Amino acid sequence: MTLFHDTPLRPIRRLLIANRGEIALRILRACRDEGISPIAVYADPDRDALFVRAADEAHALQGSSPAETYLNIDKLIAIARSNGADAVHPGYGFLSENAAFARAVQEAGLIWIGPDPSVIDRLGDKLAARALAQSVGAPLAAGSPGPVTAIEARAFAETHGLPVILKAAHGGGGRGMKVVWRLEELDDLHASATREAQLAFGRSEVFVEQFLTRPRHIEAQVLADQHGTVKVLGTRDCSLQRRNQKLVEEAPAPFLPPEMRARIHRAAQAICAKAGYSGAGTVEFLLSANGTLSFLEVNTRLQVEHPVTEETTGIDLVRAMIRVAQGARLMDDHTPEPRGHSIEFRINAEDPGRGFLPTPGLITRLDPPSGPGIRLDSGVATGCIVPGDYDSLMAKLIVTGATRTEALQRAARALAEFRIEGVASTLPFHRAAITHPDFAGEFKVHTGWIETEGPLIAPAPRVTPASAAPLIRLAIELDGKRHELGLPPGLLTAAPVSAPPEPEPDGVTAPVSGRLTLWLVDDGAAVQPGDAIAVMEAMKMETRIEAPAAGRITRLAEAGTVLAQGAALARIG
Structure with a gap:
């Protein structure tokens, strides 16, 4: 093209x-x-x-x-x-x-x-973006006109009804988003949303919207030049999510009526044209089970899931972004017809059998699939370490076929071939999801499907640091540049690693390797089973720690401490 x-x-x-x-x-x-x-x-x-x-x-x-x-x-x-x-x-x-x-x-x-900083400012402010979308007639759910305190969020919920969703006003990607189903949990969730927003984006403000129940997440990929031409490259469905973060995306969005697809295209183009957008960007919408469409946000950047659009349009979006920034002019604003169907699977270092808890560590084996219609965008290989400091994404498996049915057939083959050892991964979930009738059949998937109706996955076997083979590459820095030395096997020996201690019967241990962000209860406080007692953060996600039994809590770790999975947090007696 x-x-x-x-x-x-x-x-x-x-x-x-x-x-x-x-x-x-x-x-x-x-x-x-x-x-x-x-x-x-x-x-x-x-x-x-x-x-x-x-x-x-x-x-x-x-x-x-x-x-x-x-x-x-x-x-x-x-x-x-x-x-x-x-x-x-x-x-x-x-x-x-x-x-x-x-x-x-x-x-x-x-x-x-990327787009001009003024455009990032305007669209990055979710409240300003809502106002812009409203000005061009894009569909919108009810929401607060500005950032809200917990008290103001409660008043909104009492006026508009539950559920509502709290969202970071200056971010996206699922960070700082919390769905409130019961008024009594609103204060805690508001505090959690503001903490996540501050951690991810450096701004803690959140606003509140009506939450559309069982919605699909539909988005339109946009490419615009610096001369006023805005081109919509088609739709994607990103409904398969856990904790408001995507796991599977596909293009074009399946089972959309033609008039709904055209409405999404028109709204995306109008929003970006009004904003003076340039570069690659994504306009996101929610589509409820009853057919209600609502503008969600504009991501003023490249999306993780951009490869499925590349595969169905033949356009290299990263090279196109560079050309736009150099001043290139788009030929026209025509939306191309998709060629075939493409599905992306995010291969994260997470254990789906333990609530998708992050699992940083050493990859001892990574054997990717290949063959017709298979693309792998990977940042890791055998011998690489997945750090606990950053996002859990290791690789993206992109599978393309002439039809959605063929793409799913190829995906089943590719996922069966894929092998990762040393860290848990989302592969078992993907293998189960693609054969589930809700996904492979009538497409009943929605953004809360994993938590409510998705397949149950067995927890992955725990891997201790002692089972990891030592690396034999050594990097040094000279004048700020990295240089790699290759050392013979056996020259270096792995540092001794002590096995994690057996948990005490009345103990609370870290469910994930990460930072103990804060305690929610005082030392010596009485707790009941299921009470939230602490919060840990790993790979940019918060994990709430709950009391396993009733009793008085003795804290064994200080807030701010970085802990290994299984480390002692507290004792309940």
């Missing part, structure tokens, strides 16, 4: 990738296809990651936490400038929707691969 007019472009010779994992590798490959030299940056836990090894050069960010590395604007700009970058691509997550970062890139004289 001819996408752009043949016009002179602003040159980009070197591009800094301000991200990590599989998306950093995806952008790196697009740069190579464009004849651009990619520059990687990395945090300490990513020293040996695939994207670091693959880059032309890689520079250390000196730290482990997101705040001191991938969210540190000053460090990123300094590395870009000192190493002759012409442009910065933010990927998704981290600073990809941060207008301050976009402005800093432009003020440094570099090309920002």
Whole structure:
């Protein structure tokens, strides 16, 4: 497909990738296809990651936490400038929707691969985005006109009825979103939403909306240039989610009436045109079981699920983003007819049998599938470590066929071939989901389906650190650049690792490796079975810890401590 007019472009010779994992590798490959030299940056836990090894050069960010590395604007700009970058691509997550970062890139004289900072500001503010959507006639559910306190959220719920949903006003991707089904849990969920929002986006404000029950999550992929042309590239369905975060996405969105598809296309184009959008972006909607369509948000960045649109349109979205940022003009605003059907499976380091708890650790085996219609966008391989500091996504399996039926047949084969050992993964869930009649048949999937009607998965066997084979690659840094040394097997020996202690009968242990964010009860407080007593954060997700028995609690760990899975948190006696 001819996408752009043949016009002179602003040159980009070197591009800094301000991200990590599989998306950093995806952008790196697009740069190579464009004849651009990619520059990687990395945090300490990513020293040996695939994207670091693959880059032309890689520079250390000196730290482990997101705040001191991938969210540190000053460090990123300094590395870009000192190493002759012409442009910065933010990927998704981290600073990809941060207008301050976009402005800093432009003020440094570099090309920002994304929409203008003013557009990010306007659409990143979910309340301003709602007002814009309303101004162009897009469908909307009832919501608060601004950020709300817990008291104001309660008043909204009493007026409009339950359920309601609390949402981060300055973020997306499922972070800082909590559904309230009972008024008595509103205060706790409001506090949890604000904490997650602050952690993920640096802003704690939340607003409240009516929650559409059993909705599908439908989105439209948009590509717009800097000259006023907005092109909608089709729809995706992203309804298969856990904790408001997507697990399976497909294009085009199946079983949509033609008039509904056209309505989504029109609304997406009108919203982005009114906003003055440029680059790749996604307009998201919820479609309730009774046919009610409501605008959700605009993601002013590349989506995790962009490959399914690439497979069904033949358009390389990452290269297109770069061309748009260079000043390219789109040929037209015509929406292409999809070619076939594509399904993406997020392969996360999570245990679906334990409520999708994150499982960071060493991958001792990764054997991916192959064959017709199979694409794998992976940030890991055998011998890689999945850090507990970041998102749990390891890889994305994208399966394409001439029809949805063929795509599902190929997916069954590919998922059966896929082997990952050393960490738990979402593979068992995907294998069960694609044969479930609600997904493979009449498509009764909705955003809460996994929690209410999805398949039950057996917990994965626990893997202790002692079973992990030692790595034999060693990275050193010279003048901020990463260099890799290869050492013979056996030269280095693994550091001794003590086995995790057996939990006490009356003990409370960490269900996941991560940080103990806060205690919800005082030391010595009386608790009942099921009471929420603490909160842990791992891989950017909160996990609430509940009391397993009645009694008085003795806290054994301080808030802020990083703990291994199975570590003692408290004793109840």
